[in-house]
Amino acid sequence: MGRNFRGFCAHDSVLRFDENSLMTRIFLQILTGGFCLVAPLAVSAMEPIRGDGMAIPKPKPDIALAYPAATVSMTTPEPRPDLQLILPHSTRTVAEMIRNQTGLETRNETEFKLKSGEGLATLLHRAGLSKTDAAAAISAVMGRASLRALPIGLSVRVADHGFAFTTRNGRDIYAIRDPEQGWIAFTAIRPIERYVAFAQGVIEDSIYRAANQSDIPDDALAEFVRVMGFSVDFQREIRRGDAFALLYEQQIDQISGKRVATRLHYAGMMLSGKQLGFYRFDHDKSRVGWYDREGNSAARTLIRTPISGGRLSSSFGVRRHPISGYNSMHRGVDFAAPKGTPIIAAGSGVIEQAGWLGSYGRYIRIRHNSTYSTAYAHMSRIASSVRPGNRVEQGQVIGYVGSTGRSTGPHLHYEILVNNRKVNPMTVRLPTGERIPPEFLGEFQQQVEMVEAEVQATGSVRFAAMELLPSEQGR
Numbered sequence: 001m002g003r004n005f006r007g008f009c010a011h012d013s014v015l016r017f018d019e020n021s022l023m024t025r026i027f028l029q030i031l032t033g034g035f036c037l038v039a040p041l042a043v044s045a046m047e048p049i050r051g052d053g054m055a056i057p058k059p060k061p062d063i064a065l066a067y068p069a070a071t072v073s074m075t076t077p078e079p080r081p082d083l084q085l086i087l088p089h090s091t092r093t094v095a096e097m098i099r100n101q102t103g104l105e106t107r108n109e110t111e112f113k114l115k116s117g118e119g120l121a122t123l124l125h126r127a128g129l130s131k132t133d134a135a136a137a138i139s140a141v142m143g144r145a146s147l148r149a150l151p152i153g154l155s156v157r158v159a160d161h162g163f164a165f166t167t168r169n170g171r172d173i174y175a176i177r178d179p180e181q182g183w184i185a186f187t188a189i190r191p192i193e194r195y196v197a198f199a200q201g202v203i204e205d206s207i208y209r210a211a212n213q214s215d216i217p218d219d220a221l222a223e224f225v226r227v228m229g230f231s232v233d234f235q236r237e238i239r240r241g242d243a244f245a246l247l248y249e250q251q252i253d254q255i256s257g258k259r260v261a262t263r264l265h266y267a268g269m270m271l272s273g274k275q276l277g278f279y280r281f282d283h284d285k286s287r288v289g290w291y292d293r294e295g296n297s298a299a300r301t302l303i304r305t306p307i308s309g310g311r312l313s314s315s316f317g318v319r320r321h322p323i324s325g326y327n328s329m330h331r332g333v334d335f336a337a338p339k340g341t342p343i344i345a346a347g348s349g350v351i352e353q354a355g356w357l358g359s360y361g362r363y364i365r366i367r368h369n370s371t372y373s374t375a376y377a378h379m380s381r382i383a384s385s386v387r388p389g390n391r392v393e394q395g396q397v398i399g400y401v402g403s404t405g406r407s408t409g410p411h412l413h414y415e416i417l418v419n420n421r422k423v424n425p426m427t428v429r430l431p432t433g434e435r436i437p438p439e440f441l442g443e444f445q446q447q448v449e450m451v452e453a454e455v456q457a458t459g460s461v462r463f464a465a466m467e468l469l470p471s472e473q474g475r
Protein backbone atom coordinates (compact mmCIF):
# COMPACT_ATOMS: atom_id res chain seq x y z
CA MET A 1 0.00 0.00 0.00
CA GLY A 2 2.90 2.36 -0.55
CA ARG A 3 5.60 3.58 1.67
CA ASN A 4 3.29 5.30 4.08
CA PHE A 5 2.05 1.96 5.18
CA ARG A 6 5.33 0.67 6.44
CA GLY A 7 4.74 -1.94 9.02
CA PHE A 8 7.00 -2.52 11.89
CA CYS A 9 8.01 -5.62 13.58
CA ALA A 10 9.10 -6.50 17.02
CA HIS A 11 12.27 -8.29 17.86
CA ASP A 12 10.86 -8.93 21.16
CA SER A 13 8.21 -10.82 22.85
CA VAL A 14 5.84 -10.52 25.72
CA LEU A 15 7.55 -11.22 28.95
CA ARG A 16 5.19 -12.67 31.44
CA PHE A 17 5.96 -11.65 34.97
CA ASP A 18 6.39 -14.13 37.63
CA GLU A 19 2.98 -13.59 39.18
CA ASN A 20 4.37 -14.43 42.56
CA SER A 21 7.12 -11.87 42.45
CA LEU A 22 6.99 -9.36 45.22
CA MET A 23 7.17 -6.55 42.72
CA THR A 24 4.16 -7.78 40.83
CA ARG A 25 2.17 -8.15 43.99
CA ILE A 26 3.02 -4.68 45.19
CA PHE A 27 2.31 -3.27 41.78
CA LEU A 28 -1.09 -4.86 41.60
CA GLN A 29 -1.92 -3.79 45.08
CA ILE A 30 -1.15 -0.23 44.16
CA LEU A 31 -3.21 -0.48 41.02
CA THR A 32 -6.16 -1.88 42.88
CA GLY A 33 -5.83 0.54 45.73
CA GLY A 34 -8.52 3.13 46.36
CA PHE A 35 -9.46 4.77 43.12
CA CYS A 36 -9.37 1.59 41.13
CA LEU A 37 -11.89 -0.07 43.37
CA VAL A 38 -14.83 1.83 42.01
CA ALA A 39 -14.50 0.32 38.55
CA PRO A 40 -16.58 -2.86 38.33
CA LEU A 41 -13.78 -4.81 36.69
CA ALA A 42 -11.28 -3.66 39.20
CA VAL A 43 -13.46 -5.05 41.94
CA SER A 44 -13.08 -8.53 40.59
CA ALA A 45 -9.45 -7.65 40.07
CA MET A 46 -8.98 -7.87 43.80
CA GLU A 47 -8.43 -11.55 43.25
CA PRO A 48 -4.93 -12.32 44.50
CA ILE A 49 -2.46 -13.25 41.85
CA ARG A 50 -1.64 -16.91 41.83
CA GLY A 51 0.93 -18.55 39.71
CA ASP A 52 -0.55 -21.90 38.88
CA GLY A 53 -4.00 -20.74 37.79
CA MET A 54 -5.66 -23.25 40.09
CA ALA A 55 -8.64 -22.11 42.07
CA ILE A 56 -7.99 -22.20 45.77
CA PRO A 57 -10.85 -24.05 47.49
CA LYS A 58 -13.17 -21.56 49.12
CA PRO A 59 -14.96 -22.18 52.38
CA LYS A 60 -18.69 -22.58 51.98
CA PRO A 61 -20.07 -19.06 52.06
CA ASP A 62 -22.84 -18.22 54.46
CA ILE A 63 -25.92 -18.05 52.29
CA ALA A 64 -27.13 -15.00 54.19
CA LEU A 65 -24.19 -13.15 52.70
CA ALA A 66 -25.57 -13.75 49.24
CA TYR A 67 -28.30 -11.25 49.97
CA PRO A 68 -27.48 -7.67 49.15
CA ALA A 69 -25.94 -5.56 51.83
CA ALA A 70 -27.89 -2.47 52.85
CA THR A 71 -27.16 0.46 50.59
CA VAL A 72 -24.76 2.90 52.14
CA SER A 73 -23.80 6.18 50.61
CA MET A 74 -20.10 6.53 50.04
CA THR A 75 -17.84 9.10 48.57
CA THR A 76 -15.11 8.16 46.14
CA PRO A 77 -11.99 8.23 48.34
CA GLU A 78 -13.47 5.62 50.68
CA PRO A 79 -12.97 2.10 49.43
CA ARG A 80 -16.17 0.22 48.70
CA PRO A 81 -16.80 -2.96 50.64
CA ASP A 82 -14.92 -5.78 49.03
CA LEU A 83 -17.50 -7.69 47.04
CA GLN A 84 -15.09 -10.58 46.87
CA LEU A 85 -15.76 -11.15 50.52
CA ILE A 86 -19.49 -10.63 50.33
CA LEU A 87 -20.45 -12.58 47.24
CA PRO A 88 -19.77 -16.25 46.69
CA HIS A 89 -17.53 -17.25 43.84
CA SER A 90 -18.87 -18.91 40.74
CA THR A 91 -18.27 -22.58 40.35
CA ARG A 92 -17.44 -24.59 37.29
CA THR A 93 -20.76 -26.40 37.43
CA VAL A 94 -24.18 -25.60 38.85
CA ALA A 95 -24.04 -28.93 40.70
CA GLU A 96 -20.95 -27.76 42.56
CA MET A 97 -22.74 -24.63 43.73
CA ILE A 98 -25.82 -26.59 44.78
CA ARG A 99 -23.60 -28.95 46.75
CA ASN A 100 -21.80 -25.99 48.37
CA GLN A 101 -25.00 -24.25 49.32
CA THR A 102 -27.37 -27.06 50.20
CA GLY A 103 -25.35 -30.24 50.43
CA LEU A 104 -27.57 -31.84 47.80
CA GLU A 105 -26.11 -33.92 45.01
CA THR A 106 -27.47 -32.94 41.62
CA ARG A 107 -27.31 -34.58 38.26
CA ASN A 108 -28.47 -33.92 34.71
CA GLU A 109 -26.73 -30.63 34.13
CA THR A 110 -27.55 -29.38 30.65
CA GLU A 111 -26.93 -26.16 28.80
CA PHE A 112 -29.90 -24.43 27.17
CA LYS A 113 -29.68 -21.42 24.87
CA LEU A 114 -32.29 -18.72 24.98
CA LYS A 115 -34.14 -18.72 21.68
CA SER A 116 -35.50 -15.71 19.87
CA GLY A 117 -38.83 -14.63 21.34
CA GLU A 118 -38.31 -16.83 24.36
CA GLY A 119 -38.25 -15.69 27.98
CA LEU A 120 -36.49 -17.33 30.86
CA ALA A 121 -39.75 -18.99 31.96
CA THR A 122 -40.19 -20.69 28.59
CA LEU A 123 -36.61 -21.87 28.61
CA LEU A 124 -36.93 -23.32 32.11
CA HIS A 125 -40.11 -25.04 31.09
CA ARG A 126 -38.30 -26.44 28.07
CA ALA A 127 -35.59 -27.64 30.44
CA GLY A 128 -38.13 -29.63 32.37
CA LEU A 129 -39.10 -27.37 35.26
CA SER A 130 -42.76 -27.31 36.18
CA LYS A 131 -44.68 -24.05 35.65
CA THR A 132 -44.84 -23.52 39.41
CA ASP A 133 -41.13 -24.13 39.85
CA ALA A 134 -40.22 -21.85 36.96
CA ALA A 135 -42.45 -19.07 38.33
CA ALA A 136 -40.97 -19.37 41.83
CA ALA A 137 -37.44 -19.42 40.47
CA ILE A 138 -38.07 -16.37 38.35
CA SER A 139 -39.51 -14.33 41.17
CA ALA A 140 -36.36 -15.17 43.15
CA VAL A 141 -34.11 -14.11 40.25
CA MET A 142 -36.04 -10.95 39.46
CA GLY A 143 -34.31 -8.70 41.97
CA ARG A 144 -30.86 -9.85 40.78
CA ALA A 145 -30.99 -9.38 37.05
CA SER A 146 -33.11 -7.63 34.50
CA LEU A 147 -34.94 -10.45 32.80
CA ARG A 148 -36.38 -8.27 30.07
CA ALA A 149 -33.14 -7.68 28.26
CA LEU A 150 -31.68 -11.19 28.24
CA PRO A 151 -29.79 -11.67 24.98
CA ILE A 152 -30.82 -14.30 22.48
CA GLY A 153 -28.38 -17.18 22.69
CA LEU A 154 -27.85 -16.66 26.44
CA SER A 155 -26.50 -19.86 27.89
CA VAL A 156 -28.45 -21.14 30.90
CA ARG A 157 -26.99 -24.13 32.72
CA VAL A 158 -29.86 -26.10 34.21
CA ALA A 159 -29.47 -28.93 36.74
CA ASP A 160 -31.99 -30.82 38.81
CA HIS A 161 -32.18 -28.34 41.66
CA GLY A 162 -31.06 -25.11 40.12
CA PHE A 163 -29.70 -23.15 37.22
CA ALA A 164 -27.22 -20.39 36.44
CA PHE A 165 -26.46 -17.84 33.76
CA THR A 166 -23.99 -15.02 33.25
CA THR A 167 -25.17 -11.42 33.05
CA ARG A 168 -23.74 -8.76 30.79
CA ASN A 169 -21.66 -7.27 33.55
CA GLY A 170 -19.85 -10.57 33.98
CA ARG A 171 -21.54 -11.74 37.15
CA ASP A 172 -23.23 -15.10 37.48
CA ILE A 173 -26.79 -15.45 38.70
CA TYR A 174 -27.55 -18.71 40.46
CA ALA A 175 -31.02 -19.91 41.37
CA ILE A 176 -31.23 -22.89 43.66
CA ARG A 177 -34.17 -24.85 45.08
CA ASP A 178 -33.26 -25.11 48.70
CA PRO A 179 -35.02 -27.99 50.51
CA GLU A 180 -36.06 -25.68 53.35
CA GLN A 181 -36.22 -22.18 51.91
CA GLY A 182 -37.55 -22.96 48.46
CA TRP A 183 -36.12 -21.05 45.50
CA ILE A 184 -33.36 -18.63 46.33
CA ALA A 185 -31.27 -16.63 43.92
CA PHE A 186 -27.96 -14.87 44.38
CA THR A 187 -25.16 -13.25 42.49
CA ALA A 188 -21.74 -14.85 42.32
CA ILE A 189 -18.46 -13.42 41.17
CA ARG A 190 -16.60 -15.19 38.45
CA PRO A 191 -13.01 -15.91 39.44
CA ILE A 192 -10.86 -13.47 37.53
CA GLU A 193 -7.12 -13.43 37.70
CA ARG A 194 -4.89 -10.64 36.53
CA TYR A 195 -1.67 -11.10 34.66
CA VAL A 196 0.68 -8.24 34.07
CA ALA A 197 2.77 -8.33 30.95
CA PHE A 198 5.46 -6.07 29.60
CA ALA A 199 6.13 -6.00 25.88
CA GLN A 200 8.64 -4.04 23.92
CA GLY A 201 10.12 -4.20 20.51
CA VAL A 202 11.90 -2.46 17.71
CA ILE A 203 9.82 -1.31 14.81
CA GLU A 204 10.88 -2.39 11.35
CA ASP A 205 7.90 -1.31 9.36
CA SER A 206 4.58 -1.41 11.19
CA ILE A 207 3.67 -1.25 14.84
CA TYR A 208 0.70 -3.47 14.08
CA ARG A 209 2.90 -6.22 12.73
CA ALA A 210 5.33 -5.81 15.59
CA ALA A 211 2.52 -6.00 18.10
CA ASN A 212 1.10 -9.05 16.39
CA GLN A 213 4.39 -10.85 16.66
CA SER A 214 4.62 -9.92 20.30
CA ASP A 215 1.19 -11.33 21.00
CA ILE A 216 -0.08 -8.01 22.33
CA PRO A 217 -3.87 -8.06 22.66
CA ASP A 218 -5.71 -5.91 20.13
CA ASP A 219 -7.40 -3.69 22.68
CA ALA A 220 -4.12 -2.94 24.48
CA LEU A 221 -2.59 -1.98 21.15
CA ALA A 222 -5.61 0.13 20.18
CA GLU A 223 -5.33 2.00 23.46
CA PHE A 224 -1.59 2.42 22.93
CA VAL A 225 -2.13 3.88 19.46
CA ARG A 226 -4.87 6.16 20.74
CA VAL A 227 -2.71 7.49 23.59
CA MET A 228 0.41 7.87 21.45
CA GLY A 229 -1.60 9.19 18.52
CA PHE A 230 -1.66 12.65 20.05
CA SER A 231 2.12 12.89 19.95
CA VAL A 232 3.07 10.53 17.15
CA ASP A 233 1.87 10.25 13.59
CA PHE A 234 2.05 6.52 13.09
CA GLN A 235 1.98 6.71 9.33
CA ARG A 236 4.63 9.29 8.73
CA GLU A 237 6.73 9.76 11.81
CA ILE A 238 7.82 6.21 12.51
CA ARG A 239 11.27 5.15 11.32
CA ARG A 240 12.91 1.78 11.21
CA GLY A 241 14.63 1.26 14.53
CA ASP A 242 12.10 3.18 16.59
CA ALA A 243 10.99 1.29 19.66
CA PHE A 244 7.87 0.82 21.67
CA ALA A 245 7.01 -0.52 25.10
CA LEU A 246 3.74 -1.43 26.77
CA LEU A 247 2.83 -2.56 30.22
CA TYR A 248 -0.60 -4.08 30.29
CA GLU A 249 -2.75 -6.28 32.37
CA GLN A 250 -5.04 -9.05 31.26
CA GLN A 251 -7.94 -10.35 33.28
CA ILE A 252 -8.63 -13.99 32.64
CA ASP A 253 -11.82 -15.75 33.66
CA GLN A 254 -10.55 -18.83 35.45
CA ILE A 255 -13.59 -20.89 34.56
CA SER A 256 -13.92 -20.17 30.86
CA GLY A 257 -10.25 -19.39 30.34
CA LYS A 258 -11.32 -16.36 28.32
CA ARG A 259 -9.75 -12.94 28.50
CA VAL A 260 -12.45 -10.69 29.88
CA ALA A 261 -10.56 -7.42 29.97
CA THR A 262 -7.30 -5.82 29.00
CA ARG A 263 -5.97 -2.69 30.56
CA LEU A 264 -2.98 -0.71 29.39
CA HIS A 265 -0.97 0.90 32.19
CA TYR A 266 2.04 2.30 30.39
CA ALA A 267 2.73 3.35 26.82
CA GLY A 268 6.26 4.23 25.81
CA MET A 269 8.04 5.04 22.56
CA MET A 270 11.51 5.92 21.49
CA LEU A 271 11.53 7.95 18.30
CA SER A 272 15.00 8.77 16.99
CA GLY A 273 16.22 9.21 20.52
CA LYS A 274 13.17 11.19 21.65
CA GLN A 275 11.56 9.27 24.47
CA LEU A 276 7.86 9.40 25.23
CA GLY A 277 6.17 7.71 28.14
CA PHE A 278 2.60 7.95 29.37
CA TYR A 279 0.95 6.44 32.42
CA ARG A 280 -2.65 5.59 32.97
CA PHE A 281 -4.52 7.21 35.79
CA ASP A 282 -8.13 6.38 36.66
CA HIS A 283 -9.84 9.46 38.03
CA ASP A 284 -13.04 7.60 38.68
CA LYS A 285 -15.03 4.85 37.06
CA SER A 286 -15.82 6.87 33.98
CA ARG A 287 -12.70 8.90 33.37
CA VAL A 288 -9.26 7.62 32.52
CA GLY A 289 -6.42 10.01 31.92
CA TRP A 290 -2.98 9.53 30.42
CA TYR A 291 -0.08 11.62 31.66
CA ASP A 292 3.66 11.88 31.35
CA ARG A 293 5.86 11.54 34.43
CA GLU A 294 5.30 15.16 35.36
CA GLY A 295 1.55 14.83 35.15
CA ASN A 296 1.06 16.58 31.81
CA SER A 297 -1.79 15.11 29.82
CA ALA A 298 -0.92 12.96 26.81
CA ALA A 299 -3.97 14.31 25.07
CA ARG A 300 -3.52 17.19 22.69
CA THR A 301 -6.37 19.53 22.07
CA LEU A 302 -6.30 18.44 18.42
CA ILE A 303 -5.39 15.36 16.44
CA ARG A 304 -3.15 16.04 13.45
CA THR A 305 -4.48 13.16 11.37
CA PRO A 306 -8.24 12.85 11.87
CA ILE A 307 -8.51 9.78 9.67
CA SER A 308 -7.11 6.31 9.99
CA GLY A 309 -5.16 4.77 7.16
CA GLY A 310 -5.12 7.92 5.06
CA ARG A 311 -2.07 8.68 2.93
CA LEU A 312 -0.78 12.24 2.94
CA SER A 313 -1.31 13.09 -0.72
CA SER A 314 -0.77 16.83 -0.68
CA SER A 315 0.90 18.91 1.98
CA PHE A 316 0.49 22.45 3.11
CA GLY A 317 2.09 25.18 0.99
CA VAL A 318 2.46 26.36 -2.57
CA ARG A 319 1.64 23.75 -5.20
CA ARG A 320 0.47 23.45 -8.73
CA HIS A 321 -3.26 23.16 -8.41
CA PRO A 322 -4.43 19.79 -9.73
CA ILE A 323 -7.49 21.29 -11.43
CA SER A 324 -6.73 24.89 -12.36
CA GLY A 325 -3.11 24.15 -13.21
CA TYR A 326 -2.00 27.42 -11.61
CA ASN A 327 0.39 27.61 -8.74
CA SER A 328 -1.50 28.33 -5.61
CA MET A 329 -1.25 28.14 -1.89
CA HIS A 330 -2.69 24.95 -0.42
CA ARG A 331 -3.91 25.94 3.02
CA GLY A 332 -4.59 22.50 4.36
CA VAL A 333 -3.41 18.93 3.98
CA ASP A 334 -4.95 16.19 1.89
CA PHE A 335 -5.25 12.59 2.95
CA ALA A 336 -6.10 10.18 0.16
CA ALA A 337 -8.34 7.38 1.38
CA PRO A 338 -11.07 5.19 -0.08
CA LYS A 339 -14.54 6.70 -0.32
CA GLY A 340 -16.47 6.06 2.88
CA THR A 341 -13.44 6.01 5.21
CA PRO A 342 -14.60 7.50 8.54
CA ILE A 343 -13.35 10.95 9.48
CA ILE A 344 -13.16 11.82 13.16
CA ALA A 345 -13.38 15.12 15.02
CA ALA A 346 -9.82 16.25 15.70
CA GLY A 347 -10.92 17.66 19.00
CA SER A 348 -14.00 18.25 21.09
CA GLY A 349 -16.00 21.32 20.22
CA VAL A 350 -19.07 22.78 18.67
CA ILE A 351 -20.08 22.37 15.03
CA GLU A 352 -19.98 25.75 13.32
CA GLN A 353 -20.79 24.64 9.83
CA ALA A 354 -21.97 21.37 8.32
CA GLY A 355 -23.19 21.21 4.76
CA TRP A 356 -22.28 22.11 1.21
CA LEU A 357 -19.72 24.90 0.82
CA GLY A 358 -18.86 25.64 -2.84
CA SER A 359 -15.64 24.05 -4.02
CA TYR A 360 -15.17 22.40 -0.60
CA GLY A 361 -18.15 20.16 -1.31
CA ARG A 362 -19.58 18.65 1.84
CA TYR A 363 -17.81 20.54 4.57
CA ILE A 364 -17.65 20.63 8.36
CA ARG A 365 -16.06 23.22 10.57
CA ILE A 366 -15.65 22.66 14.31
CA ARG A 367 -14.82 25.39 16.81
CA HIS A 368 -12.74 23.88 19.61
CA ASN A 369 -12.15 26.97 21.71
CA SER A 370 -11.60 30.68 21.22
CA THR A 371 -8.34 29.98 19.37
CA TYR A 372 -8.64 26.72 17.44
CA SER A 373 -10.99 25.48 14.74
CA THR A 374 -10.69 22.62 12.27
CA ALA A 375 -12.30 22.08 8.89
CA TYR A 376 -12.95 18.97 6.82
CA ALA A 377 -13.89 19.01 3.14
CA HIS A 378 -14.99 16.91 0.13
CA MET A 379 -16.93 14.42 2.28
CA SER A 380 -19.25 11.94 0.68
CA ARG A 381 -21.52 12.06 3.71
CA ILE A 382 -21.86 13.97 6.95
CA ALA A 383 -22.82 11.99 10.07
CA SER A 384 -26.46 12.57 10.98
CA SER A 385 -25.81 14.00 14.44
CA VAL A 386 -23.43 16.59 13.06
CA ARG A 387 -25.43 19.81 12.78
CA PRO A 388 -24.48 23.41 13.46
CA GLY A 389 -24.61 24.11 17.19
CA ASN A 390 -24.19 20.45 18.21
CA ARG A 391 -21.29 19.36 20.35
CA VAL A 392 -18.87 16.67 19.20
CA GLU A 393 -16.25 14.80 21.18
CA GLN A 394 -12.70 14.18 20.08
CA GLY A 395 -12.56 10.95 18.08
CA GLN A 396 -16.26 10.95 17.22
CA VAL A 397 -17.00 10.05 13.59
CA ILE A 398 -18.31 13.19 11.90
CA GLY A 399 -18.36 12.15 8.26
CA TYR A 400 -16.93 10.00 5.50
CA VAL A 401 -14.33 10.51 2.81
CA GLY A 402 -15.63 11.48 -0.61
CA SER A 403 -14.81 13.59 -3.61
CA THR A 404 -17.47 16.28 -3.52
CA GLY A 405 -16.80 19.87 -4.64
CA ARG A 406 -13.60 20.63 -6.51
CA SER A 407 -11.76 17.40 -6.08
CA THR A 408 -9.93 14.96 -8.31
CA GLY A 409 -10.51 11.85 -6.24
CA PRO A 410 -11.60 10.64 -2.84
CA HIS A 411 -9.64 12.41 -0.14
CA LEU A 412 -10.01 14.43 3.03
CA HIS A 413 -8.93 18.04 2.88
CA TYR A 414 -8.14 19.01 6.46
CA GLU A 415 -7.46 22.46 7.87
CA ILE A 416 -6.43 23.72 11.28
CA LEU A 417 -7.28 27.35 11.95
CA VAL A 418 -5.55 29.35 14.67
CA ASN A 419 -7.44 32.57 15.29
CA ASN A 420 -9.16 31.97 11.94
CA ARG A 421 -5.80 31.73 10.14
CA LYS A 422 -5.09 28.47 8.33
CA VAL A 423 -1.88 26.87 9.56
CA ASN A 424 0.03 23.72 8.65
CA PRO A 425 -1.66 20.90 10.58
CA MET A 426 1.45 18.76 10.46
CA THR A 427 3.76 21.27 12.09
CA VAL A 428 1.64 23.64 14.16
CA ARG A 429 2.45 23.46 17.86
CA LEU A 430 -0.58 22.06 19.60
CA PRO A 431 -1.20 22.67 23.27
CA THR A 432 -1.54 19.68 25.53
CA GLY A 433 -4.63 18.93 27.52
CA GLU A 434 -4.73 19.90 31.13
CA ARG A 435 -2.40 18.66 33.82
CA ILE A 436 -3.37 16.05 36.36
CA PRO A 437 -5.38 17.71 39.15
CA PRO A 438 -3.04 18.57 42.03
CA GLU A 439 -5.00 16.49 44.54
CA PHE A 440 -4.23 13.34 42.51
CA LEU A 441 -0.58 14.10 41.87
CA GLY A 442 0.79 12.15 44.84
CA GLU A 443 -1.25 9.10 44.07
CA PHE A 444 -0.31 9.35 40.40
CA GLN A 445 3.40 9.63 41.12
CA GLN A 446 3.26 6.60 43.36
CA GLN A 447 1.74 4.70 40.49
CA VAL A 448 4.38 5.97 38.06
CA GLU A 449 7.08 4.63 40.37
CA MET A 450 5.48 1.20 40.45
CA VAL A 451 5.18 1.06 36.68
CA GLU A 452 8.75 2.29 36.32
CA ALA A 453 9.96 -0.41 38.66
CA GLU A 454 8.22 -3.03 36.55
CA VAL A 455 9.62 -1.60 33.35
CA GLN A 456 13.09 -1.36 34.86
CA ALA A 457 12.94 -4.92 36.07
CA THR A 458 12.15 -6.29 32.65
CA GLY A 459 12.96 -4.03 29.78
CA SER A 460 15.08 -1.03 30.57
CA VAL A 461 18.38 -2.50 29.46
CA ARG A 462 17.28 -3.11 25.93
CA PHE A 463 15.28 0.08 25.70
CA ALA A 464 18.25 2.16 26.78
CA ALA A 465 20.54 0.35 24.38
CA MET A 466 18.39 1.46 21.49
CA GLU A 467 19.85 4.90 21.68
CA LEU A 468 22.94 3.40 20.10
CA LEU A 469 21.19 1.98 17.08
CA PRO A 470 22.72 3.19 13.83
CA SER A 471 19.28 3.66 12.28
CA GLU A 472 18.90 6.92 14.10
CA GLN A 473 21.53 8.61 12.00
CA GLY A 474 20.57 10.83 9.14
CA ARG A 475 17.01 11.55 10.14
Ligand SMILES: [Zn+2]
Nearest residue numbers: 332333334413
Ligand atom coordinates in the same frame (compact mmCIF):
# COMPACT_ATOMS: atom_id res chain seq x y z
ZN1 LIG B 1 -6.72 20.07 -0.05
